[in-house]
Amino acid sequence: MTAVAFAVGASFLASCVEFVEAFTIILAVGITRSWKSSLLGAAAAAVLLAVIIAGFGLTLASTVPLPVLRGVVGTLVLVFGLKWMRKAILRFAGIKGLHDEEEIFAEETEALRNYGRAQAFDWVGFTVSLKSTLLEGLEVAFIVITFGLNSGDMSLPALGAAGAFVVVAITGFAVRKPLEQVPENTMKFVVGVMLSTFGTFWAGEGLGIEWPAADLSIVPLIAVYLLFSWLAVRRLAAARTARAQSQSSEVAAVA
Amino acid sequence: MSWLTSSAAFVYDFLADDGWEVLVGLVIVLPLVHFASEIADVWSGLVLIAGILLTVAVSLLRQLPRRPTRDA
Numbered sequence: 001m002t003a004v005a006f007a008v009g010a011s012f013l014a015s016c017v018e019f020v021e022a023f024t025i026i027l028a029v030g031i032t033r034s035w036k037s038s039l040l041g042a043a044a045a046a047v048l049l050a051v052i053i054a055g056f057g058l059t060l061a062s063t064v065p066l067p068v069l070r071g072v073v074g075t076l077v078l079v080f081g082l083k084w085m086r087k088a089i090l091r092f093a094g095i096k097g098l099h100d101e102e103e104i105f106a107e108e109t110e111a112l113r114n115y116g117r118a119q120a121f122d123w124v125g126f127t128v129s130l131k132s133t134l135l136e137g138l139e140v141a142f143i144v145i146t147f148g149l150n151s152g153d154m155s156l157p158a159l160g161a162a163g164a165f166v167v168v169a170i171t172g173f174a175v176r177k178p179l180e181q182v183p184e185n186t187m188k189f190v191v192g193v194m195l196s197t198f199g200t201f202w203a204g205e206g207l208g209i210e211w212p213a214a215d216l217s218i219v220p221l222i223a224v225y226l227l228f229s230w231l232a233v234r235r236l237a238a239a240r241t242a243r244a245q246s247q248s249s250e251v252a253a254v255a
Numbered sequence: 256m257s258w259l260t261s262s263a264a265f266v267y268d269f270l271a272d273d274g275w276e277v278l279v280g281l282v283i284v285l286p287l288v289h290f291a292s293e294i295a296d297v298w299s300g301l302v303l304i305a306g307i308l309l310t311v312a313v314s315l316l317r318q319l320p321r322r323p324t325r326d327a
Contacts, residue, residue, distance in 0.1 A: 075281065075285065078281070078307070079277060079278065079281065082277045082307070082310075082311055083277060085311070086277065086311055086314055086315060089315060090315065090318055095318050095319065095320075096318075196307075200303060200304065200307060203285065203303070204288070204299070204300060204303050207285065207288045207289045207292055207299070207303070208289065208292035208293070208296075208299070209288070209292050209296065209299045209300045209303065210296055211300060212300075217300075221304070224304060224308075228308050228311070228312075232311075232312065232315055236315060236316075236318075236319065239319050240319065240320065243319065243320050244320070
């Protein structure tokens with residue numbers, strides 16, 4: 001009985017961590033870009049995952065080069081995340097808003113040009129969602145196979161993983177609406193920080209880093225990015241104000 | 256072919272929006288981290304985080320309005 005509880009419980013908890021990571025990115029992409037592309041990316045990853053599992057079976061854990069996959073996916077997610085975080089910091093500091101007229105004009109012009117046409121599919125959102133779901137799904141498959149081989153019964157850890165999926169999916173669905181009320185730049189900033197964190201973590205694992213406390217290292221990584229962003233916004237806002245004052249005093253001196 | 260157009264548009268937007276600074280930073284930082292992880296695993300995580308933060312900091316500072324020069 002204890003062994004059964006351990007197999008189900010350990011698989012449930014470990015899978016919960018992986019599903020939370022995947023759902024965080026699916027939610028983030030859905031809220032900030034497009035639900036259609038985010039959910040289709042996740043669905044495509046699920047299909048791909050099913051094909052991979054059906055093809056490799058129990059040999060999956062020894063045949064798929066997970067460190068390489070983590071490195072590639074992590075680097076790509078990191079690039080997306082840093083770009084979003086950087087842009088949100090510039091907007092919070094008031095710098096992006098000051099020099100953004102051309103971009104806004106271009107976006108508006110493009111929106112008008114596309115008016116009446118079928119809306120273009122968001123491939124960026126689709127790709128980010130697909131990559132992250134596929135990576136986390138593979139990790140859940142590895143967890144189930146590892147616990148299954150150790151306990152001698154594959155159905156128990158599979159049951160734990162399925163339970164984790166249901167719990168995380170219901171929680172994700174419940175928090176979707178409140179998250180949609182968050183202001184756009186704040187949401188993009190949070191998404192940027194989350195993607196940068198997961199990207200750093202996965203890219204690091206791909207490069208051979210063994211993070212202390214394994215997946216729990218994600219928490220201090222989030223803290224580092226939040227602290228850095230807070231300091232960057234303060235520093236940039238202060239520098240922008242100082243330069244604006246310096247410019248206006250020089251203009252006054254000339255006049 | 257629409258996916259190709261979308262991908263090209265994304266790459267163009269990314270580079271045109273100073274995204275190249277982040278890419279250049281990562282191209283320097285990631286191999287360094289790989290070497291660091293071969294030497295001492297404890298430090299490689301710190302090298303990765305410090306390299307990424309330095310990359311973003313440089314990219315952000317370049318966005319500050321330029322100081323007016325005497326000639327201007």
